[in-house]
Amino acid sequence: MSTKAKEILTLALIVVFCLVFYIRKVSGGEGIIFSPLVSWLVIAAMIISLLWVLVLTIKGRLISRRVVFVYVGIALALPLFMPFSQKIPISPEVQALYDSVKTLKPGSKVLISFDYDPPSAPELQPMAESFIRLCFERDLKVIIMGLWPQGPQQANMALEKVLSDDKMKAKNLKYGEDYVNLGFQTGNEFVIQRMGTSFESMFPTDYRGTSYDSLPLVRNVKNFSNIEYSFNLSAGFPGSVEWVQIAVDRYGVQLGLGNTAVQAPQMYTYLNAGQVTGILGGMNGGAEFESLCHYKGKATKYMLSQSFSHMIVIAFIIIGNVAYFLSGRKSALKKK
């Protein structure tokens, strides 16, 4: 069979697969969960095939990029169907953040800045949800804003999720009194700087167009000195660095960070220098925070896939090194 024919066949198979499952979903089909036996079998199959790849490599046949891609895809997708759960150890920086929120007195105002967009949501959305939940549980007032255009939309999604919980419904939280969403403002780090003098000048109205003055929660909030704590969910620029440099360094705000895992390493310098109270780094940080808050959210659920994919990457690093040493240092460098 020619490559072209194979490609068309694969494509057709994918289309059929999607159609079948879509029809199944539309007609009310439930989600799928593997039984523990099947899960173990899948894991065993993966390990065996990896060993096979190792054997191939030792025999001198290097695998191509595409094979690596297939493994990554499988390692990420299949664990979502497995029924296992894992114990999550808490790192000190996450504990520190949780503690700093816990010391806030009820009624304290917490400013949450949503500085990310949908592509980074898988990592940051779970943090946003559990952080807002924690604030509401401890009767803290939540003020939301965004330096990224799509941030406030993400905030609304998180709020909706949290407020749909029965425990939260019982609290009867009111928009404008217990939480507000001030929306997005252009100007990157300059927004933070100007908020140092006046929130209102940057956010004359909230997300819905209500004027700042008619929102009871923020009416008396002039600038950072009326905020007891702030939390920044950040996926890049503008984000945590700017918040630390301006809000913390210039206005002495207490700041906690929720970062994508890529950004997190850079933030440790700020943690060490005492500029931030704690850091949630990546999905793992989110999962740790969820377990501190005694809540099983998406981060916890995704962690299995995360662990699997790490193992796959590590396995391929080992295979790569085996190939490298066996084929002689110099020549391996030239191969892909």
Add this chain to the structure above:
Amino acid sequence: MEHFSLWLAAFLTLGIISFLYKDNAWYKLTEAIFVGLSAGYWFVALFWDNFYGKFWIGKDEHLYLYVGAFLGLLMLLRLIPKIGWISRWPLSFIVGATSGLWLINYFSSNIMKQVQATIMPLFSTQYGAGFNAEPATIIGNLVIVFGTFTGLVYFFFSKEHKGAFGYTAKMGIWVIMITFGASFGYTVMSRMSLFIGRIDFLLGEWLGMIL
């Protein structure tokens, strides 16, 4: 419409993923849609957020905004080839302002702040994320001080990396390599979670396979 929306989103998602296999017509189509759509998105966003939101609304109250509009206008003179060179003026304005602003900002946050943060007793208990003053802390503090020091030696331009200086520079690059390794390790995690999000869409939201 809901069915169409979901299938459209899935079609575009899979189109991008198909690039992993090889460059193909599906990817080219999604790429073209993406380029046109995103350029248009920014056009609209900059128009409403910046031009309308910043300039048009605020122009009566804040006269200084006219300076921005003037610079923008000079920029647009590029469209007329004969006097296009005038656009260098707003450009040099921006370059000058950027240099002036960032010179001091980076000086204060990247140099002064970092030096200040490194000055501490070797057995500082307050150092680190709430760790205790144990041998590990002292070793850690030593690592920080000498790591920063040797790292800076590596960046020295005016001396060849030879002799004792060379060894110090070498240690510097070791520390930098550990930094990069740790960063990379951390990032592997971040990147993996992004795709989990897309799988959640494809297999969960779209095909309803995930609980």
Add this chain to the structure above:
Amino acid sequence: MSFKKNTLTVTPSAFSFSLLIIIFMTAAASVVSASAVSGPAGPPEADTVEIVIASPTSPVVSDFKYDDGNSLILTWVPSIDDLPVGGKVLGYHVYRSDNGGEAKKIAELIPGSNYFKDDDLYGDTTYVYHVVARSANSRAASINTEAIQPRREWVNLNLKYLFLIALIIAASVIYFIETAKRGKKLFVRKIAGLEAVDEAIGRATEMGRSILFIPGINDMDDVQTLAAITILGRVSRVVADYDTKIRMPVARSLVMTAARETIKASYMAAGRPDAYNDDMVNYITDEQFGYVAAVDGIMVREKPATIFLLGGFFAESLILAETGNSVGAIQIAGTARPAQLPFFIAACDFTLIGEELFAASAYLSGEPKQLGSLKGQDIGKGIAMLAILLGVLLSTIAAVGDTETITEILKFITKVFTVTN
């Protein structure tokens, strides 16, 4: 290639590997996870009987130093009934009267507060403050402060040390530039990534393929983009001489304009203005990943021989570098974003780490005055290194034996490097 020989080659690395594990393990041995600190209890519950509380005392208002005359700082001693646990005070209200007018509430603060910074004031107005402590059902007001007008200052003296050190570094940069102008030869060490630039361009010329120059995705308001554009100036000069094809897709319109000016100037300098064409630089989209999708497409379709990735990069760094690698291009990368450097190190042939990116244009130009500025940077590094060593040494001594002079010196050093606004 015998198996034995290979096992032998493994040993040094394996040895260092295990040695490292031992070092790391020992060091981590006593890293004890921080224990949870439990917060103070919530507020006391309200009672029906009136709760009598003492008022806050000694309110003092003073000018907030070194501002534009728009802030005052108010301090007071909290009420003696304001206790962390079981205190009766529920918070403080700050009142202010402008120009002798009626006192209005301007802020609500949580228990334990003892200061308030009032911003957005006017220099020509006189202000008087008082603070009210509040329990569940009663209030206790402090006396009024003295009347005060905020003052505006012309120079921020808090920044005097910052200014001084900045001045020393700037002066040494300028000094070395001047020295170089007068013809003194300055030595600058080799930077591997930059040594390779000519070779990389030559390779593209030989292969008859193009050079792809990616200036990052930041706009002209980022110094990294400036650095990339200045490097482009040198690269395009060589390109013009060799008559190689250069392709530069960009993500920002302003960068497009600047890059065109730069390349055009290089072609003019090379004496071949006719060979220049505006289409060498084209705008794609401001959107990060839309840009990446298009650049990836260009890479796999045009198969450039050499790719420069210089400037401000974010997550796209690895997508670009891996795709570039897969088409077999020589890649020279550089960025000042520490988070992205590891990817470039992993996927590119040469990487300019942080400061090297900024040094690149000076280095490539080979002009003595440009090289002089690199010397100035080294002075800055020297100051930083000296301060760190001295500071750590002194603070360690001060922590052991409490000697007064050392503590004083230490205080001074810390003050010099502390930036307050």
Add this chain to the structure above:
Amino acid sequence: MRREIPLIITGVVGVGFLIQYFIPHAPFSYMSDWFSDWFSIVGACAIVLGALNLLKISAQKAIKRKKDWVYSLVIIASFLLIVIVGLLEGKDFRVAGTNFDWLYNYMYIPLSATMFAILAFFVASASYRAFRARNFEATLLLVAAFFVMLGRVPVGDVISNFMPEGWRLSNLASWVMNYPQSAGQRAIMIGIGLGIVSTSLRVILGIERSHIGGGK
């Protein structure tokens, strides 16, 4: 003159923005705010240049029937589609439920999120290819990555469960992040700071002038 005026503008503006940092008095205290607004407005004007360039190049390709010209038409069509919808929508174009919002949710998000997400695959292939113990430096990079990767997921502690509390992989990862990692970051950050200071100075002094079509 065409050379000198831009150089003078750069120098004067640069020095102006440099000293504003030290002067709290008006109008200097407003300068950085002003610049941010001006830059926003110039950016909004400049995108017209960019958009026209994109349209021009795509149109040229389509008219000349170059290879893959159909896709150029797609670029033009999708650009016009979202621009027309967005401009008709008015300033609240982002509000949920608008047509613009639909384009954003079902086309823009899947595209950008997926492009971002394929990084997962590139990260794996880059690790496979590049993480080889080629020399001591590469080995260090590999080892640090290894510890952090394992230490940051629960599996790491399962593997190192035989170690006493405080010695496990997650503690190790924390230690690496807090100490050697911080040290390296700090050195890099200080270096970058100096690089920016020196580059900015060269620009302000007019020694570096290629960005405005400089040369000697």
